[in-house]
Amino acid sequence: MSLQEHTFADVADVRERLGATGYLADEAIATTVFLADRLRKPLLVEGPAGVGKTELAKALASAVGAELIRLQCYEGLDEARALYEWNYKKQLLRIQAGSGESGTQGWQQAHDDIFSEEFLLSRPLLTAIRREEPTVLLVDETDKADVEVEGLLLEVLSDFQVTIPELGTITAVRKPFVILTSNATRELSEALKRRCLYLHLDYPSAEREKEIVLSRVPDLPEKLAEALVRVVRALRAMELRKAPSIAESIDWAHTVLALGFDTFDEAAVASTLGVVLKHASDQARAIDQLKLSAN
Amino acid sequence: MNLLDRTVTFTAALRRAGIPVSTAETVDAAAAVGALGWLDRDAVRAALAATLCKRPLYRPAFDTLFDLYFPPRIGDGVSLEDPQADESGNGAPGEDPATEPGELTPEDLETLRRALRDELRDALRDGDDESLRSLARRAVNAFGSAPGSSGRSWFLYRALRAMSAETLTADLLTILLGDEERGGLAERAARQTIADRIRSFEEMVAAEVRRRMAEERGIEAIERTAVRPLDDQVEFLRASQRDLVELRRQVYPLARRLATRLTARRHLGRDGRLDFRRTVRASLATGGVPVETKHRPRKPHKPELVVLCDVSGSVSSFAHFTLLLTHALREQFTKVRAFAFIESTDEVTRFLRGVDVGDMMARISREANLVYYDGHSDYGRAIEVFAERYSDAVGPRTSLLILGDARNNYRATSATVLRQLCAQARHSYWLNPEPRAYWGSGDSASEIYAELVDEMVECRNVDQLQQFVERLLPS
Structure with missing residues (x-):
């Protein structure tokens, strides 16, 4: 072995x-x-x-x-639910089916039967x-x-x-x-x-996150991926209620790709911020600190 | 001392720093390193972390101690026998010939400094950890030392000042952004990247300084000062700005942890009365035999909370943290009302609901009406104003929570008014961020107030606050 x-x-x-x-x-x-x-x-x-x-x-x-x-x-x-369970219903059926058998012999048989592999639900x-x-x-x-x-x-x-x-x-x-x-x-x-x-496991380094995003969204231009990861890291540095996760970076990358942005500028970020920040207060803070509202 | 002994002393040091390590875990650590070998330092670090350090809270202390007990290169630069020979060993091209810094003329030093700074700029641009680490080593070697009373001493500040990494930010921005437009989002994001790298470089310098100190004086001597207190042990009154940001970051996870624990406690034990309908329904699965009884959930008792907090100067960070926490836990209470005071009292509940938690305190001090005369804490007056304007906030279902150090600047205490408020409330607690030993010293009116409220609780750090909140909420 x-x-x-x-x-x-x-x-x-x-x-x-x-x-x-x-x-x-x-x-x-x-x-x-x-x-x-x-x-x-x-x-x-x-x-x-x-x-x-x-x-x-x-x-x-x-x-x-x-x-x-x-x-x-x-x-x-x-x-x-985690380990095992006896299949009560099936056991009941077996007992009822065998109720014709008489005496201790029959019960013994039924008892051996209903606590066997067949009636065990493995979790x-x-x-x-x-x-x-x-x-x-x-x-x-x-x-x-x-x-x-x-x-x-x-x-x-x-x-x-x-x-x-x-x-x-x-x-x-x-x-x-x-x-x-x-x-x-x-x-x-x-x-x-x-x-x-x-x-x-924590948020990855910038280089690793870029690699992850690129490996999951291979069509995304490298330049955009780099810009995206930088913005995500800037967001994580703020005092937010929920910092964006890797999964959300990847979602963001998909979004950016699907919408066909060429550059990752203020307008692009502001219009898709909901993909990574899911509290109204976090969005307001990001818009304020990254000065997104200016444009 | 062989490496196994070193591992054992290392676990002892972890325990001294407040990280619980069991004997079984020490055995695991030895087995883990046995499986990996000692060749790769990062792998050894990962192996020890996986076996010995099982809460993220402990990680900073773990890393500091790991750097002390398993330094990257033993003897670099300050080898006792032959410093010269040792230094040439790490002689990267372009490095200044190895000489004791004291022997260099000021001009030479300046040239060296410029050369190092140029290299630092390149390393920061590329985010190259390896060369940053080597630079940290060389910077400390050249600029971080000064002859002390017992041998050489090493100073973080000297090395950092010589390199002054922040001043490179402008250059780096130009390089990173190229001819892109300035002032926009790209610049902000780039700034963040640069700041991150500079901080990690500064941490490398700090680690290097500690390593050299440890060589000079022995590990035990500097261990205590090197390891920062665990996050939940940081004292509110002494916390630095960076600690506070870190603490506030912990508010929501902490609130969630507390809430989960409370819900779990509520679920424990038998629930309320028998739910006849659901029991019969469940019994159908077992042929009409009620094998399992179903119960109605108990209605949890939710207290009303009135928080009255001192937001003056030094205690404001404590008040801020506690307000955030109570707000994050609001689902555990029927109602939370918050009042702030310095000399006068005003309701600040509306700021809790505000969009932004970070600058809540700034808004409170700007917009709420708290100052009457000179802006020094006046507990007596604050309590009187509270009783006069908002006494209807305190009812028989209310838990009254007063936050403050009770340093009253020798003014009147309004004890009678407070006694009456406490009598109106179901419970009254006073959370004091000062150590118990200081209560009643100088202008502190803690002892007078402690008699009036149900209990005055010492609340110096997150750990104590957490214990209190758990006690406050009934299960």
Whole structure:
């Protein structure tokens, strides 16, 4: 099982293979992904919205040819949705169908039947553990889930095993590559963080952002991309309620291209500002500070 | 000291700086570096950050300490045995021959300075981090030192003044913009780029100065001064302009974090009464057996908030931050009303809704009617005016929040009026940004007021403020 051991040869290999899928990783990202692979530890990726956290997991899955299994967290997510659940309805049907059988014999039979594989609904965590092929497990927006889910994750992520009372303990045949993402709307527990490698994704450097924009919007002239990235960085330097993300830079690039602007001047920026700034107060501030209203 | 020991002392230093690092994480760090090797410094930094530094809040302190404990080149320039030999080692072409700065004539120094500045301009133009770093090293070597009482001392200011990077901005703008029109958007964006690069160069110089100091005096000696306090520990009253901008940036994320935590707390435990209809509906899935009961959500109790804040001079930054925070949290309250005072009181709720949070304080001091006589804080008068004009704002459901240092310039305190206001309100709190030890010293009327309100809370930094807000909001 050579794949089980190490997926990547070295840091440069990580970067190259992620790059081939269209994800431009910087030194820190590539190194951390490499380490997560080597140390077989879950990777917790935290950062503002729209900097490519989920994208990283997708790129990684396609880079190593693994299937992506995604657990989307939300408020009220519970074990039944994350791990496994018995299919009550089907179980009831089985009992009703077997109600003709008499005595303890019949009940015993029914009991053995309804707690078998057939009646088990496998949810993302269990699915990821049971898969024999390479798997990337993405636990998305972990901060949205309730604190109890973290406890559940702790158990699953540290031993890669799940205990189902009726079936026994299921241990991972092949440990999945786990990526957790978080927008930091709340601090995740220390215990969870301790078990993970931590990667803080932030807005990229100007050069890298230009590369990203150009790789996503290849038709955009380089000159325009450079101007656009500069304006985005100027916007991020202001005190805004929501700074523009990479995803929004890319949207902006698409917009500029679609509208066919030749230069990225005041008029162009002012007319398309809504693509990157989504609070009225932020727009007013940008127009004021960049002196867009003059023209 | 080998590298493993170094890693362990490094984790100890992180703990001293307030970053919690567990033993398990230290083991992880060693394993991570073991997998990567020590060859690439940036990779080592990434590996240690991934295993040891798990909140963005800790990152600046982590980086500072990393530069101290794992310096890029040990011995550069100030090698104890043979400075000359060492310097020639990093001799880039065009660099002045390695000599102790003291031996150079002023003219030579000036030539060197010009040469370095020319190089700096090119490096800033290209955004070339590698040559910026090398320039930082050479600039500190040539201009940053002065003989001190115990060996040589290194000064950030001297090196920065010699290079005075800001004065290159005009040149750089010309180069970057070419013949494009000036004064427009392009120029602003370019200015931002240049400012970013200059700041990162200055940080490199600072890191270099710290590194040399550490070599001269030992790491432990300068560690404490080198590491800035964590963001949530920065004191409101001592915060620099840059700290404040950084703090204000944190308001919305902080408010969101607080709100999420409060909602989570509300959801904990059994909710309200049984919802019969939904329970029966859910039971259909299990053949009419109510396996799961459904409950109606509880109606959260939302207090009314009246904020009365001192916006004079030094405490205004604290008031500003707190006002922003309460405004960002407004969904947690039925109503938020804000009043500002210096000598006189005026309602400022309308400014909270304004379009722009950044210059809210400027507008308050410009447009609100706060000054009566000489513009020094007068708590007594302010409280009287408040009671006279707005006493209807404080009702039995109100939490009254007073923000200020209670430094009253030895004027009357209007204790009776405040006592009555507190009696009208459901709760009354006083948030004081001064350390508890100073309360009641000099012209501080803290002790008098502390008796009147339900509680006077020490609120020196974001951390303490956050704890208070959590307490204020019932679950």
